[in-house]
Amino acid sequence: MNSGKMTEASDRERQAASREMVIREAAKRRISDPAGTRGQEVLNALMEIIEVANLKVGDRLPSEKELASSLGVGRSSIREALTAWQRMGIIVRNKGAGTRLAADVTGNGIQKPVVIQVEAQGLMRTLAVRRPLELEVARLAIHNATEKDMRIINARCEELLALYEAGENWFDADHRFHEAIYDASGNPLFGQLIKQLHAAFHDIYQAPFDQPKMADRSIPIHRDLADAIIARNWEKTKAVLIEIFSIVEDEVTKILHEEQ
Amino acid sequence: MNSGKMTEASDRERQAASREMVIREAAKRRISDPAGTRGQEVLNALMEIIEVANLKVGDRLPSEKELASSLGVGRSSIREALTAWQRMGIIVRNKGAGTRLAADVTGNGIQKPVVIQVEAQGLMRTLAVRRPLELEVARLAIHNATEKDMRIINARCEELLALYEAGENWFDADHRFHEAIYDASGNPLFGQLIKQLHAAFHDIYQAPFDQPKMADRSIPIHRDLADAIIARNWEKTKAVLIEIFSIVEDEVTKILHEEQ
């Protein structure tokens, strides 16, 4: 019995040692983004660690101190990133104990090929929810928007296209453009929901995939969308929106396929 | 011209001063929870500050430093709490600028001062958002539901009707019935969103109005809805759902009119 216990113990020990090795291996490349928010990068690195170490629900993550030194960032950054995951129910933190993986956001076990699939699934899910919402918002905007709302929509659209054509970062402008449509709908609840979905989409989209790819096809059409809404033409608006979603979904599917 | 400018400026200043006063007033009581997580308490205090100072979407929150000293906690705690709200889309943070309110936290009547009209507007808003979502969910359920899902939907429907006919409280059963449809759709995001809206609706609906009134017309039709979904008949499902929403909106409108 003792031998059994000891074998078990040494097994665990060996496993832990090996796990620590792969974790250090996975965390080799430092995070290097002096400007901007590191939260997302920390989470990406953490995801990679989880993949490589094959951590499953219930397993303990490396301590905050270890993560900080491994990733080359401060403990504050680690904590902020972990707080986000904690709020989302992905991890559970216990004072004195440690941080454990709690969620099956990834479904069944976290493995290399699954992760991208899951992330892309997340993309598709946000799109599936956004489609009916944005259609309804556009319908309401056509009915309820004032002329002032329309001018704002037009201005935001021009801003977006200008940034896009200049090759600059158009993410915020895209957000503001759609926001103008939500505001014009007259129902703030839509805005709240879609805003969250929009942010979630960009969180996932910005990280693992390159952004110009999708934009090449979906951004220019936004001009048509703005025109159709301003003209209060529901049929045209509907068609353009469906086309936009079709493009985006097509791109996401392609990316998913490529990454497999 | 100068005087106009100055008046405007002093107005803003006075406003800001008064706001600061009420904020300090609201933050009088220190946070005192030596054990556990302060994040939630910080958020509660923040919520109170927002209410008392009557901050609206787009307004700036006090700086992290101010909040820390006002609430008597460290800036780290403030930041962790704010990070949670940021992830939820409630606030927007900009380096160098500040933190602004991006969503209406106080949204559906935490306070009672006003007003049935507002609350009824809230009802209509949740309905307006739920209509496209529930339609899409039903469409997905028809496509994706397994036979087991269909059996669950049927069981929940029978449970609901039994309670309704027995004159007992059917609110939870109603919730479970719709939940079964969300689960059958295969996209958990829908479930999360609609669940919140469902709860918000019932929160408002249950309190000021008597519940049998609306139920008399909308509950029996749920049998038709379940049948249509189980038969995977999209046209029928769509028609029934639209009828249900039409009934509910009609009732809400009537109640709103009466209460005026």
Added chain:
DNA sequence: TTATGCAACAATGTCTGACATTGTAAAGTC
């Protein structure tokens, strides 16, 4: 041998102070 209690350690929670980066606004210049 087994069980209990205690002490050392480790991990998260929090505070403080500091510096970096960046948006805003006032001041200065043409």
Added chain:
DNA sequence: GACTTTACAATGTCAGACATTGTTGCATAA
């Protein structure tokens, strides 16, 4: 009056320290 520059303020990040609490190993007693 319009533009540029500068100072300030607010968020982002890091480092160190201490508090609180769960875990583990060891010594002691039954």
